[in-house]
Amino acid sequence: MNKDxxxxxxxxxxxxxxxxxxxxxxxxxxVSLADEYECYYGxxxxxxxxxxxxxxxxxxxxxxxxxxxxxxxIDPEKNCLYLQSSVPAHAELAWILxxxxxxxxxxxxxxxxxxxxxxxxxxxxxLFTYPVLMAADILLYQTxxxxxxxxxxxxxxxxxxxxxxxxxxxxxxxxxxxPYIGKVGAKxxxxxxxxxxxxxxxxxxxASIYLMDxxxxxxxxxxxxxxxxEATIAYRDEQPGLKNLFDIYCTCTGKTSEEAxxxxxxxxxxxxxxxxxxxxxxxxxxxxxxxxxxxxxxxYLDKVIKENAERAYYSANKTLRxxxxxIGLTEMPR
Ligand code: TYM
Numbered sequence: 001m002n003k004d005x006x007x008x009x010x011x012x013x014x015x016x017x018x019x020x021x022x023x024x025x026x027x028x029x030x031v032s033l034a035d036e037y038e039c040y041y042g043x044x045x046x047x048x049x050x051x052x053x054x055x056x057x058x059x060x061x062x063x064x065x066x067x068x069x070x071x072x073x074i075d076p077e078k079n080c081l082y083l084q085s086s087v088p089a090h091a092e093l094a095w096i097l098x099x100x101x102x103x104x105x106x107x108x109x110x111x112x113x114x115x116x117x118x119x120x121x122x123x124x125x126x127l128f129t130y131p132v133l134m135a136a137d138i139l140l141y142q143t144x145x146x147x148x149x150x151x152x153x154x155x156x157x158x159x160x161x162x163x164x165x166x167x168x169x170x171x172x173x174x175x176x177x178x179p180y181i182g183k184v185g186a187k188x189x190x191x192x193x194x195x196x197x198x199x200x201x202x203x204x205x206x207a208s209i210y211l212m213d214x215x216x217x218x219x220x221x222x223x224x225x226x227x228x229x230e231a232t233i234a235y236r237d238e239q240p241g242l243k244n245l246f247d248i249y250c251t252c253t254g255k256t257s258e259e260a261x262x263x264x265x266x267x268x269x270x271x272x273x274x275x276x277x278x279x280x281x282x283x284x285x286x287x288x289x290x291x292x293x294x295x296x297x298x299x300y301l302d303k304v305i306k307e308n309a310e311r312a313y314y315s316a317n318k319t320l321r322x323x324x325x326x327i328g329l330t331e332m333p334r
Contacts, residue, residue: 005036006144008180010030017211020280030069034079043066047130069081087313089136093316101131101162106129135155146178163176164176192207233264
């Protein structure tokens with residue numbers, strides 16, 4: 001990690017099945033950033049607790065997510081990849097920041113409104129204060145940039161507001177972070193309803209491609225994707241299903257939308273869907289194979305988890321100590 005560079009922070013929840021949206025909107029963009037930034041990527045296991053988890057399954061999933069980061073090409077020597085719960089400073093700063101955040105601000109978060117409608121039987125306080133924990137994640141590392149998909153922008157906005165509020169009282173304690181949104185892939189839509197984002201919590205399994213889907217399942221889901229009856233190959237808002245397929249194709253192949261439209265001109269939607277399926281398989285299959293290889297080497301993974309958590313712990317605690325001092329909490333006598 002290059003400590004002279006600007007700091008970049010991001011992460012994913014260790015909940016449910018990750019989708020192609022998580023990969024194309026986030027993970028894929030992270031791979032090339034280590035040369036330019038000092039990068040921290042958390043496995044956000046504390047955030048996942050807003051939903052009831054099966055303990056054994058949950059432990060496996062958090063470890064699998066860290067494995068996935070490595071399999072996607074994020075080098076744990078050049079980046080800091082760690083489990084959020086290994087660094088207690090996250091929960092500690094979140095509590096402090098809770099006291100600098102207003103109920104009104106949190107009530108306006110669209111993700112809270114959506115999720116509390118979806119899980120009406122478990123609208124817990126963690127779901128409500130979720131964005132404050134996210135603010136703590138980001139602010140602990142004095143982060144300059146946060147690469148996220150569009151759906152997380154509102155959470156980044158509240159992070160900035162909380163940091164500015166805190167700084168206006170205590171001086172320049174926190175760096176104010178900026179969002180960093182990739183050009184394509186910022187919002188991958190559902191394959192069954194292109195007005196909704198592709199989401200791991202979608203009830204229709206055909207709506208999302210999961211990162212662990214086997215090649216035949218991926219091909220089948222692409223074939224079944226909802227398009228339109230216009231029978232025109234174009235990249236435009238009026239044909240949202242097709243546009244989403246092109247976005248997936250372009251993000252997987254590195255082609256521009258103009259190049260992709262030219263490539264499929266005169267062909268049917270079926271051919272495009274087939275090519276999208278192949279493009280996705282060619283990205284996901286090698287990653288799945290690599291994940292299995294890494295997971296098989298338990299001692300390597302244990303070492304990565306330990307060493308990276310220690311680095312994260314060190315950076316996070318530098319900020320936490322400063323915050324505690326500023327607000328007047330008593331330092332433990334040596
Ligand atoms: P999460 O786990 O829901 O999603 C992880 C990342 O994937 C992006 N994403 C998408 N991008 C494009 N199209 C989609 N359909 C799509 N679905 C998801 C998300 O924007 C995100 O970048 N609260 C965060 C996790 C988090 C975090 C943080 C992120 C906790 N603390 C600090 C950054 C910094 C979340 O639930 O993401």
